[in-house]
Amino acid sequence: MTTPVDPEDLTARARIRDAAILHFGERGYEGATLRGIAETAGVSLGLVRHHFGSKQGLREACDEYLFTMIRRVNDQTRAGMASGALGSVITARGALRSYQRYMARTLAEGSAAALFDELARLSEEWLAEADKDRPDPPRVEARARAAVGTAMALSVGILHEHISRAMGVDVFSPEGDRLLARALIDIYSHPVLGREDAERILAALDEAESTPPQGGSP
Amino acid sequence: MTTPVDPEDLTARARIRDAAILHFGERGYEGATLRGIAETAGVSLGLVRHHFGSKQGLREACDEYLFTMIRRVNDQTRAGMASGALGSVITARGALRSYQRYMARTLAEGSAAALFDELARLSEEWLAEADKDRPDPPRVEARARAAVGTAMALSVGILHEHISRAMGVDVFSPEGDRLLARALIDIYSHPVLGREDAERILAALDEAESTPPQGGSP
DNA sequence: CAAGGGACTGTTCAAGCGTACAGTCAGGTG
DNA sequence: CACCTGACTGTACGCTTGAACAGTCCCTTG
Numbered sequence: 001m002t003t004p005v006d007p008e009d010l011t012a013r014a015r016i017r018d019a020a021i022l023h024f025g026e027r028g029y030e031g032a033t034l035r036g037i038a039e040t041a042g043v044s045l046g047l048v049r050h051h052f053g054s055k056q057g058l059r060e061a062c063d064e065y066l067f068t069m070i071r072r073v074n075d076q077t078r079a080g081m082a083s084g085a086l087g088s089v090i091t092a093r094g095a096l097r098s099y100q101r102y103m104a105r106t107l108a109e110g111s112a113a114a115l116f117d118e119l120a121r122l123s124e125e126w127l128a129e130a131d132k133d134r135p136d137p138p139r140v141e142a143r144a145r146a147a148v149g150t151a152m153a154l155s156v157g158i159l160h161e162h163i164s165r166a167m168g169v170d171v172f173s174p175e176g177d178r179l180l181a182r183a184l185i186d187i188y189s190h191p192v193l194g195r196e197d198a199e200r201i202l203a204a205l206d207e208a209e210s211t212p213p214q215g216g217s218p
Numbered sequence: 219m220t221t222p223v224d225p226e227d228l229t230a231r232a233r234i235r236d237a238a239i240l241h242f243g244e245r246g247y248e249g250a251t252l253r254g255i256a257e258t259a260g261v262s263l264g265l266v267r268h269h270f271g272s273k274q275g276l277r278e279a280c281d282e283y284l285f286t287m288i289r290r291v292n293d294q295t296r297a298g299m300a301s302g303a304l305g306s307v308i309t310a311r312g313a314l315r316s317y318q319r320y321m322a323r324t325l326a327e328g329s330a331a332a333l334f335d336e337l338a339r340l341s342e343e344w345l346a347e348a349d350k351d352r353p354d355p356p357r358v359e360a361r362a363r364a365a366v367g368t369a370m371a372l373s374v375g376i377l378h379e380h381i382s383r384a385m386g387v388d389v390f391s392p393e394g395d396r397l398l399a400r401a402l403i404d405i406y407s408h409p410v411l412g413r414e415d416a417e418r419i420l421a422a423l424d425e426a427e428s429t430p431p432q433g434g435s436p
Numbered sequence: 437c438a439a440g441g442g443a444c445t446g447t448t449c450a451a452g453c454g455t456a457c458a459g460t461c462a463g464g465t466g
Numbered sequence: 467c468a469c470c471t472g473a474c475t476g477t478a479c480g481c482t483t484g485a486a487c488a489g490t491c492c493c494t495t496g
Contacts, residue, residue, distance in 0.1 A: 012473075028327065030248035034454065044475045046457090051473090055454065108326035108376055109246065116380040134408070144401040147384035148374060149410070155373030156366060158326055162334040166365035181423055183362040189416035190352070191409050192367070198407035205399055230443075252484065262445045264487090269443090273484065438496090445490075453482075460475075466468085 013051045015041040021062050025101030029059060029109060063106065066099055067115055074122070097172065104158040120150045156180070231269045233259040239280050243319030247277060247327060281324065284317055285333055292340065315390065322376035338368045374398065 019040035023032035034055055038045045052058040073096055096103070106112040124146035131138055138145070156163065160171050169176040193201070237258035241250035252273055256263045270276040291314055314321070324330040342364035349356055356363070374381065378389050385401075387394040411419070 028246055028248055030246055033452080035452090045454095046476075047474050049455070050475095104326060107380065108322060110379045113380065113383060116377070117384060120380075120384040130410075138404060140397070140400045140404045144385045144397050145405055147381045148398065148401045148405060150384070151373040151377040151381050152370040152405070154377065155369040158376060159334070159369040159372065161328050162325065162331065162338075163365045163369050165331060166335060166338040166368070167362045179358070179362050180366065182420070183358045183366045185411065185416050185420055185423075186356060186358045187363055187366060187370075189409050189411040189413060191407050192348075193403065193407040195407060198403050202400070202403055205403075251482080253482090263484090264446075265444050267485070268445095440495080441493090443490105443492080445488105447487090447489105449484105449486075451483085451485100454480095456479075457477090458475105459477105460473105462473085463471090465470080 012041065012043050012047060016043060016048055016051060016058070017061055017065055020058050021066070021099060021102045024059065024062060025099075025103075025105050028105050029055075029111075034058075059111070062102065063112055063115070066103065066106075066112075067118075069096065069099060070115060070118070100157040100160065103154075104160070107154060108158055116150065116154075119154070120147050123150045123153075156184070230259065230261050230265060234261060234266055234269060234276070235279055235283060238276050239284070239317060239320045242277065242280060243317075243321075243323050246323050247273075247329075252276075277329075280320065281330055281333070284321065284324075284330075285336075287314065287317060288333060288336070318375040318378065321372075322378070325372060326376055334368065334372075337372070338365050341368045341371075374402070 016037065019037045020032070022040065023037045026032075034048050035045055037058075038048050041048075048058065052061055103112070103115070107116060120143075124142050127142045127146050127149070131142060156171075163180070164170045164172075164176060167176065167179060169179060171177060171180045234255065237255045238250070240258065241255045244250075252266050253263055255276075256266050259266075266276065270279055321330070321333070325334060338361075342360050345360045345364050345367070349360060374389075381398070382388045382390075382394060385394065385397060387397060389395060389398045
């Protein structure tokens with residue numbers, strides 16, 4: 001799988017956008033400066049404004065670009081393998097590597113709603129399919145589980161820095177990627193909670209809800 | 219479970235700290251301003267500086283405070299129930315609710331390393347225990363799985379905004395909390411990947427590694 | 437009562453920010 | 467050739483920011 005690149009992308013506009021994705025991802029929207037972005041792109045500050053109008057406009061252009069990239073990679077991997085959304089999550093990590101920091105920041109800052117919703121929708125589709133093979137009927141609607149599952153899948157990208165430190169190897173290095181993929185597969189193929197434990201917690205939850213906690217902030 | 223509050227905490231210092239946690243969580247470190255924090259706390263800008271020295275100092279005080287809070291809640295829930303770290307994650311959400319936005323921002327911005335590491339350590343302990351009851355020996359070290367699992371557990375807090383929107387109900391509302399808890403239990407008690415699917419993806423991964431992808435960025 | 441120290445305020449300063457704009461240059465068109 | 471359009475630059479403006487400081491108030495202590 002090759003890194004996707006638009007053919008027309010040696011233009012200054014593209015360089016600015018790429019630099020913005022880098023800066024926004026590294027320092028966040030507020031932390032990034034147009035001057036810094038312009039310098040990285042090798043253009044003047046004025047040109048940034050000429051092409052994107054404002055900082056917000058630049059951010060929107062980045063979001064839009066990322067969105068089309070996600071779609072492209074998704075279609076690509078979906079055509080290639082039939083393991084469903086999860087397989088995509090695991091295998092598509094490589095292709096979107098350079099956008100992960102930006103994606104992480106953007107999602108954590110509350111923007112990129114369309115991106116999350118699209119991923120959640122894909123996840124829900126796949127989940128509905130998987131529910132058919134499930135022995136016990138799910139007691140929670142697929143939409144809710146898809147939303148939470150999507151967040152969990154994205155967390156690896158968002159917290160890659162912490163994961164790398166805790167694992168002792170950079171998840172962007174070949175060996176880190178290897179380890180991460182295997183850890184993901186292990187986690188996804190083993191229930192964390194036994195059936196009886198789940199029932200017990202569920203019961204405790206019901207009880208707690210029928211007898212709401214006393215007190216609060218004094 | 220009551221919301222933990224320090225007894226001495228009606229002081230201006232505490233109000234500033236709380237306001238800072240609110241602002242940092244809502245707008246990020248760079249986005250928050252000392253003036254805005256001071257206004258929310260009902261004090262002057264100068265007093266903020268008097269107590270915390272600098273913006274960075276204020277952030278560190280917030281981190282430290284959050285860290286002690288996490289520890290406190292963790293000890294509390296651990297004493298109360300024996301379901302391990304996961305049960306804590308699910309049941310402790312309520313107590314730490316008001317700090318979730320801050321935690322999310324802080325973690326996503328790459329800071330709060332000590333917090334993540336502590337949680338990962340707790341998770342690893344619990345995982346090592348759970349591995350004993352596992353039929354197949356895990357092929358990935360507990361440390362790596364703990365790191366990824368911790369990230370996943372935190373993702374709910376980090377992306378709560380997106381999850382709320384995708385679920386159609388605010389996860390901080392009583393009914394949203396209800397739904398979220400049940401979704402979490404369902405997800406944690408059911409493997410996403412079947413054993414044979416896992417093996418297949420693993421095999422595909424091994425193959426892909428032995429024949430590295432051609433090309434890259436042109 | 438006097439003295440001292442910490443809590444607290446209002447104002448000021450330099451720096452850096454996003455934005456705005458006038459103007460240059462190259463390429464295509466009548 | 468004259469004209470125009472769009473890419474591109476440099477400079478300047480107004481504003482907000484974090485930081486700094488001198489000074490006031492109040493409570494405690496001797």
